[in-house]
Amino acid sequence: IRDSTVLVTGGAGFIGSHLVEALAPHNEVRVLDDFTTGDRAHLPDDVTVVEGDVRDPIALQKAARGVEVIFHHAALVSVTQSVDDPRRSNRTNLEASLLVLEQARQEDARVVVASSAAVYGHPETLPVPETASTTPTSPYGVQKLAVDQYARLYEDLYGLETVALRYFNVYGPRQRGPYSGVISTFLEQARADEPITVEGDGRQSRDFVHVSDVVRANLRAATTDAIGEAYNIGTGQRTTILDLAETIRTVTGTDSTIVHREPRSGDIRHSGADTSKATHQLGFDATVGIESGIRSLVGDD
Numbered sequence: 438i439r440d441s442t443v444l445v446t447g448g449a450g451f452i453g454s455h456l457v458e459a460l461a462p463h464n465e466v467r468v469l470d471d472f473t474t475g476d477r478a479h480l481p482d483d484v485t486v487v488e489g490d491v492r493d494p495i496a497l498q499k500a501a502r503g504v505e506v507i508f509h510h511a512a513l514v515s516v517t518q519s520v521d522d523p524r525r526s527n528r529t530n531l532e533a534s535l536l537v538l539e540q541a542r543q544e545d546a547r548v549v550v551a552s553s554a555a556v557y558g559h560p561e562t563l564p565v566p567e568t569a570s571t572t573p574t575s576p577y578g579v580q581k582l583a584v585d586q587y588a589r590l591y592e593d594l595y596g597l598e599t600v601a602l603r604y605f606n607v608y609g610p611r612q613r614g615p616y617s618g619v620i621s622t623f624l625e626q627a628r629a630d631e632p633i634t635v636e637g638d639g640r641q642s643r644d645f646v647h648v649s650d651v652v653r654a655n656l657r658a659a660t661t662d663a664i665g666e667a668y669n670i671g672t673g674q675r676t677t678i679l680d681l682a683e684t685i686r687t688v689t690g691t692d693s694t695i696v697h698r699e700p701r702s703g704d705i706r707h708s709g710a711d712t713s714k715a716t717h718q719l720g721f722d723a724t725v726g727i728e729s730g731i732r733s734l735v736g737d738d
């Protein structure tokens with residue numbers, strides 16, 4: 438995508454800021470972020486920042502005026518918080534997403550929404566295709582599923598150009614804080630030579646996808662003809678948490694030991710993407726394997 442005016446909601450956050458960085462050299466980029474978890478330091482100088490809440494229609498209207506594509510990444514990403522306070526996360530993850538879709542109708546802008554592997558709950562098959570049944574196990578998953586379905590419906594009902602990207606376990610630079618993923622937690626522990634905390638037996642597995650691949654998927658989604666669809670965004674490869682811990686020990690050369698903690702209640706045992714739809718319809722394939730992804734993180738984060 439080039440020479441376009443685009444909006445990234447949550448553009449100062451983990452995934453959003455990497456996307457902004459990729460878009461900024463060739464496009465006019467707006468960022469809507471309330472900076473509760475996002476960071477100004479992650480934004481290039483030449484982007485237009487609207488500081489505000491994605492739930493605020495005035496801020497959203499201002500940020501979206503005249504844009505051709507909206508990449509919707511503003512969300513409350515904590516699954517645990519969504520369990521503790523479903524209405525609060527619903528306001529940001531679902532109601533605000535509807536505002537974004539409505540604003541896009543006003544502007545006739547394409548919308549790329551950040552969906553999630555959470556829509557599948559405990560996946561009925563592995564790797565899981567987009568056609569699998571969706572039974573989320575958290576309010577967060579229900580909210581993401583609703584957004585994913587609204588995106589499809591808006592294409593159907595109103596002819597709005599939409600794409601939903603169902604992210605698997607995204608990792609990379611700038612992922613930190615209490616709700617960040619297991620890779621950033623293990624890396625922090627390894628750097629401090631503290632024990633690496635594996636929850637449960639560590640034989641649960643995930644499909645870890647590097648944020649640079651997630652950015653590439655967004656760029657494909659911005660221009661694809663295959664709209665009104667949801668795509669799994671993962672690598673197609675699963676890694677167990679124990680293997681991950683071992684890889685991080687090796688790559689960092691830490692003195693950390695591996696300790697086991699109580700398994701997380703409601704944890705999903707295995708998660709892995711069937712990526713064939715993304716390959717064939719979106720023209721997207723992940724390129725960063727888990728080991729080289731971790732090596733690059735250790736090198737530069």
Ligand code: UD2
Pocket residue numbers: 514516553554555556605606607616617618619620622623634635636637641643678700701704705708
């Ligand atoms: C991911 C997404 C979440 C949602 C969900 C859908 C992230 C950060 N979260 O949650 O937003 O989409 O998938 O299913 O990508 N673990 C340890 N030790 C630790 C921390 C975690 O063993 O110190 C384990 C944890 O018990 C789990 C696995 O690592 O089995 C992954 O945990 P996570 O929090 O990184 O991500 P996940 O899959 O729960």
